[in-house]
Amino acid sequence: MTKLPQLKKDFIENLSQMSRFWGFPKGMGAIFAVVYLSPAPLALDEIVEQTGMTKGAVSTEVRTLARMGLVHRSSKLGDRKDYYEAETDFYTSIRSLLKERQHSEFDRALRGVRETLEKLESGSVSGNEAEIAFMYERVKALQDFFNAIDSLTNAVIKLESLGLSNVTKILNILK
Amino acid sequence: MTKLPQLKKDFIENLSQMSRFWGFPKGMGAIFAVVYLSPAPLALDEIVEQTGMTKGAVSTEVRTLARMGLVHRSSKLGDRKDYYEAETDFYTSIRSLLKERQHSEFDRALRGVRETLEKLESGSVSGNEAEIAFMYERVKALQDFFNAIDSLTNAVIKLESLGLSNVTKILNILK
DNA sequence: TACTACGTTTAGTAGTTACTAAACGTTTTA
DNA sequence: TAAAACGTTTAGTAACTACTAAACGTAGTA
Structure with a gap:
């Protein structure tokens, strides 16, 4: 009986490796995996928490992910945070x-x-x-x-x- | 009036950059360019001379090029050297x-x-x-x-x- | 005003990679 | 046998990359 959180970690690990294979930093793969597995848009700090990376790293990597069209940045009214969700197409x-x-x-x-x-x-x-x-x-x-x-x-x-x-x-x- | 050797150098430089872009060492691109531009199969030392790389580097890089099918190794009877020519297809x-x-x-x-x-x-x-x-x-x-x-x-x-x-x-x- | 909550930028670092230089092993030649 | 001509392997290096930690800027809040 595998626990869900463990399965998520495995999946994140898998996408990290793929990312590295394609010549991207493995952190990018991890970030995408986290965002992709989230039902709701994620704030930067939540990504930081789930990937174990630092704010600075996530901040820069997530921007290139957005430039590539793999994640989308959005914001809620009256909320200063940026939110990210994965492109599913x-x-x-x-x-x-x-x-x-x-x-x-x-x-x-x-x-x-x-x-x-x-x-x-x-x-x-x-x-x-x-x-x-x-x-x-x-x-x-x-x-x-x-x-x-x-x-x-x-x-x-x-x-x-x-x-x-x-x-x-x-x-x-x-x- | 451009001189032919200069044009070759430019071409080699171009393929080097492409090689790096695809995630391969730029030396690989240079080696392929040199072999590709040669009418006759080239010996290792000739590649060394034209790329300016050392024997060791060429030796290892050319092997991975061969593994990828981009160059082919051949040898002449009564000649101890290995010769390399480019795959053109x-x-x-x-x-x-x-x-x-x-x-x-x-x-x-x-x-x-x-x-x-x-x-x-x-x-x-x-x-x-x-x-x-x-x-x-x-x-x-x-x-x-x-x-x-x-x-x-x-x-x-x-x-x-x-x-x-x-x-x-x-x-x-x-x- | 000071304080907090954000995201960004910068300086430094550990790990990796593509290379050089040189030693090496092997086969041919003198 | 010694010497030369090959290609390979190894040890070391310089440059780069992906990161961390921390300072920073800015806007909202008390």
């Missing part, structure tokens, strides 16, 4: 995460690759002809790949109304 | 990466969630009825989401022959 979260990616370091690097390609095909590069041709070929292939990925993610972003389960069904048909 | 690489994921810490955590759910629905948890019901609902929703993701990745893995560009076309039709 994960598909919505995914979309906001993908959108955020657009403005990241990744796309900066991607633009760099594009510029490299442009220089190569504009003939403004000095060096052995064959070497230039080869590099062009390779960089072009890489960019085609990135563009494909980009189309995919953009398609997912635009699917708005379509649930993930539907996408799954479609892909199952493809097999 | 990125779709193949993606599949091997997704396969590797299966055995990771992530799936361990996922199993944990599954167990939590099983305990909740088997009635072997002591505590407030309503709270248990609520937690079950939430954990169930999360797992449904994970299962959807899983189906998607498995679908991608099984697509074997189908190129990424084709998948893109299909998703474009969906819009």
Whole structure:
């Protein structure tokens, strides 16, 4: 006979590990887990209590969670506290995460690759002809790949109304 | 008029940043870039020379690249050196990466969630009825989401022959 | 006014990670 | 046999990251 509080702790631990796996701080996973398991919106101090983290840490982590669209901040009238509740439509979260990616370091690097390609095909590069041709070929292939990925993610972003389960069904048909 | 060697350096720098963005060491990106831009298979020392890293670092990083299927190790008869060349079919690489994921810490955590759910629905948890019901609902929703993701990745893995560009076309039709 | 209840910011810290330098083991060559 | 040419492993390091503790700012309350 497992006790409910223990089960919650296990679950929080699980999401912490997942968080770390995705490259996020494990504290983020813990915070999300706590908020996600709460029926009512939680105040900062309640999160502090349930995670065992300090106010400062929760304050900063919860903000990035909000920026990612995984939790939402709200407030009650005549109550100075901030309250947080979890986004339950994960598909919505995914979309906001993908959108955020657009403005990241990744796309900066991607633009760099594009510029490299442009220089190569504009003939403004000095060096052995064959070497230039080869590099062009390779960089072009890489960019085609990135563009494909980009189309995919953009398609997912635009699917708005379509649930993930539907996408799954479609892909199952493809097999 | 840009010089070819400079352009290569820029490209290497770009892939390094991307590598870091995906949570891999930037050295990994640099190594892949060097190998990818080489028309002929490269020996370890040549990679060392072009990346500026030490032998030890390249030795270990290149091995994980090989494990991920992004580079391939080969050797010439009567030559003691190992040679490395880049995988150019990125779709193949993606599949091997997704396969590797299966055995990771992530799936361990996922199993944990599954167990939590099983305990909740088997009635072997002591505590407030309503709270248990609520937690079950939430954990169930999360797992449904994970299962959807899983189906998607498995679908991608099984697509074997189908190129990424084709998948893109299909998703474009969906819009 | 001082006091309390908040959330934020800052300074410092423990732990981690990606690397370097160098020793090492093994196989080929002289 | 010694020496050279490889790739690997290990010990140590510099930089980074996720955190804690505590000071801080601000707005409401007595």
